[in-house]
Amino acid sequence: MGSQQADVGLKKTMYEEMVLIRKFEEKLIELSQQKGKLVGMQILANGQEAVAVGIVKALQPDDVIVSNHRSHGHLLAKGADPKYLMAEIMGKATGVNKGKSGTLHMAVPEVNALMTTTIVGGGPPLAVGAGFAQQYRGTSNITVVFFGDGAAAEGSVHEAMNLAALWKLPIVFVCENNCWAGAQSLSEHSCLRDIAQRAVGYGMPGESVDGNDVEKIYALAKKMVLRCRNGKGPGMIEAKTYRMRGHGEHDHQHYVDKKELEEWSRLCPVKRLSESMLADGLVTEAQLQTIDRQIDAKVDEAVGFATESSYPLPEEALQDVWVEE
Amino acid sequence: MAVLSFGQALKDALDVAMSKDDGVFIAGEGVGVSIHYNPNLPTHGLLEKYGPKRVKDTPVSEAAIAGLAVGASALGLRPVVEIMFFPFITLATDMLVNHAAKLRYLSGGKSSFPLTVRIKAGVNFAAGCQHSHNLEAWLAHSPGLKVVFPSTPADAKGLLLSATFDPNPVIVIEEMLLYWMKGEVPDGDYRIPIGEARIVIPGNDCTVVSYGGSVYTALEAAKALLDEGISAEVIDLRSLVPLDKVCLLDSVRRTGRLVVLHDAAKFGGFGAEISAIVAEEAFDALKAPIKRVAARDIPVPVSPPQEMFNKPSSEMVIAAVRSTVGKR
Incomplete structure (x- = not known):
């Protein structure tokens, strides 16, 4: 009974977090269509929320994540405050990185979202370092690095996975296969249908999972994370999902088959979880509506905070290059 | 004060740093067991003294070596990694130029990356342009990296020790042909401030x-x-x-x-x-x-x-x- 309740609680939390990510990014879509509200390109993970939440839910607060250009979901799932993320996305001084990062490379060390890089394939070598430090210090913490199917074609990913396996580093490599690398579909940049097969070549376990099913992702992540925490070395998860938007909001997906988009929208991870919870009688429609309203308020609060915040001073651009002794 | 070769002076610096701070580790291709076996090489004998946990021979993977340094330093270790020949830095440049140099700035000053990269440089040893190519101007052109290039055994030790304990990423360029040159080198934790000619x-x-x-x-x-x-x-x-x-x-x-x-x-x-x-x-x-x-x-x-x-x-x-x- 106790574990069942915990299970219900977990599902509800995962649902809330997925809705937060969805609504946070939907707000970015809305704001990006209004001139002068946001700075820089908006690269969104709409439709990939289950990967961020399912993976991060299997982690402990001290575990480290390394993210990429499509990071909002990862950061929110790890516990970053949406207010400071929104302010950063607007380039404001109150942003999580004082406006130095903007939307693309936000790092939130407070929640151990320690490094985010927009260099495709840049994350895995950084994760090698983080995982090495955790192993070196004898902690039981692990590192998760999120990268895409596009990044899987980078040489740095190969080097990182080989070294991680060789040294049995506590790293879970999470390949979010969203079927697109820029405007190139998976079949245009890889002969493999399952990127997870590459894990075999490094001597680590690799498994593919339905990337729009948060419960399945969570279950696989728990297994991989535990193995990693027990010193058995790295593993790879390929979460098969779909990039529902363009590469960025500037990209209107003229190259995407609309039928394919429709099919994937029926597999929406947020909808799937809510429907399954309703079917199991774990929540009521009214409860879901309450969650929606609460999240709306949270996102509106973030936008309000960010909008009212000031920009940094021009000359503050000179700060934060060096650690001054 | 002891008379040491340039290479031994560098080794002395690594030895002092490793004995002083257990967060210091070294990694690279052949920093433990090397194809270039010589007591005047800077990592000679350190594997025997500190063991394989802290002296890490790596695969031939410059991007991963540099990434190892960046990521480990983000968690507070003080990595000192080696690039075997200067032109090989091209394979590590993304990690140094886009990551080591920029991630602190991108974090708004929240994170720091106290790493050191030792690069073995040299011209005129008949190895050709893929082993000899001094690219210090590239590195110096990347804000966020400190770059030092010592010429004497004492400076080599003093600058490498300062680099190792600097809170910022530091590139130490070592002139390989000087490894055998002897000079007086102060004992112990001898540091030369980075930025003084x-x-x-x-x-x-x-x-x-x-x-x-x-x-x-x-x-x-x-x-x-x-x-x-x-x-x-x-x-x-x-x-x-x-x-x-x-x-x-x-x-x-x-x-x-x-x-x-x-x-x-x-x-x-x-x-x-x-x-x-x-x-x-x-x-x-x-x-x-x-x-x-x-x-x-x-x-x-x-x-x-x-x-x-x-x-x-x-x-x-x-x-x-x-x-x-x-x-x-």
């Missing part, structure tokens, strides 16, 4: 600025020039980033003349930056045009006469200094 020999007529192995070319030239009554002041920059502009400009204001020397190619080289700074900030003190003495703008050749032809010689420095003082 050194006047190697004082002079009145012309400032000759150099760093790394080319300092010895400058000294040879200065000695010959003295015989003909020209007094050259030789400055060893030691650190390219941050640069000791005070030492540089003070010297030029005294001598009124400047010759810049390095073993890297001339076009777009670090000498151009030195020349530009002096032209911008001490033009009024100049009595003659600035001269640069550098390698040719070609890949480093292999064949001995061509290799010699390419490397800046003391004769070239002598000619440059003579021209600044109006002698032919």
Whole structure:
């Protein structure tokens, strides 16, 4: 009974977090269509929320994540405050990185979202370092690095996975296969249908999972994370999902088959979880509506905070290059 | 004070750092068991002393080696990683230029990356242009990286120790052909502040600025020039980033003349930056045009006469200094 309740609680939390990510990014879509509200390109993970939440839910607060250009979901799932993320996305001084990062490379060390890089394939070598430090210090913490199917074609990913396996580093490599690398579909940049097969070549376990099913992702992540925490070395998860938007909001997906988009929208991870919870009688429609309203308020609060915040001073651009002794 | 070779002095620095702080580890291709076995190499014997946990031989994976340093430093370790030959840095450059140098800035000053990258540099050992290519200007052109290039055993130790304990990423460029050169080296935790140049020999007529192995070319030239009554002041920059502009400009204001020397190619080289700074900030003190003495703008050749032809010689420095003082 106790574990069942915990299970219900977990599902509800995962649902809330997925809705937060969805609504946070939907707000970015809305704001990006209004001139002068946001700075820089908006690269969104709409439709990939289950990967961020399912993976991060299997982690402990001290575990480290390394993210990429499509990071909002990862950061929110790890516990970053949406207010400071929104302010950063607007380039404001109150942003999580004082406006130095903007939307693309936000790092939130407070929640151990320690490094985010927009260099495709840049994350895995950084994760090698983080995982090495955790192993070196004898902690039981692990590192998760999120990268895409596009990044899987980078040489740095190969080097990182080989070294991680060789040294049995506590790293879970999470390949979010969203079927697109820029405007190139998976079949245009890889002969493999399952990127997870590459894990075999490094001597680590690799498994593919339905990337729009948060419960399945969570279950696989728990297994991989535990193995990693027990010193058995790295593993790879390929979460098969779909990039529902363009590469960025500037990209209107003229190259995407609309039928394919429709099919994937029926597999929406947020909808799937809510429907399954309703079917199991774990929540009521009214409860879901309450969650929606609460999240709306949270996102509106973030936008309000960010909008009212000031920009940094021009000359503050000179700060934060060096650690001054 | 002990008499050590340049390579032994570097090893002494690593030894002191590792015994002082258990967060210091070293990694690279053959830093433990090496194809280049020699007691004058900087990591010689450290595996035996500190064991494989702290002396990590890696696969041939420069991007992963550099990434290891960046990621481990983000969690508070002090990695000292090695790049076997300077041109191999190209394979690690993304991790250094886009990550080591920028992630602190991108974090808004929240994170720091106290890592050190040792690069083994050298021209004129007949290995060709994919093993010999001094790319210090590339690295110095990436804000967020400190770059040092020592020329003596004592400086090598002092700068490497400072680099290891610096809270910022530091690139230490080691002139391999100097590994065997001996000199007096202070004992213990001897550090030289990064960013301080050194006047190697004082002079009145012309400032000759150099760093790394080319300092010895400058000294040879200065000695010959003295015989003909020209007094050259030789400055060893030691650190390219941050640069000791005070030492540089003070010297030029005294001598009124400047010759810049390095073993890297001339076009777009670090000498151009030195020349530009002096032209911008001490033009009024100049009595003659600035001269640069550098390698040719070609890949480093292999064949001995061509290799010699390419490397800046003391004769070239002598000619440059003579021209600044109006002698032919």
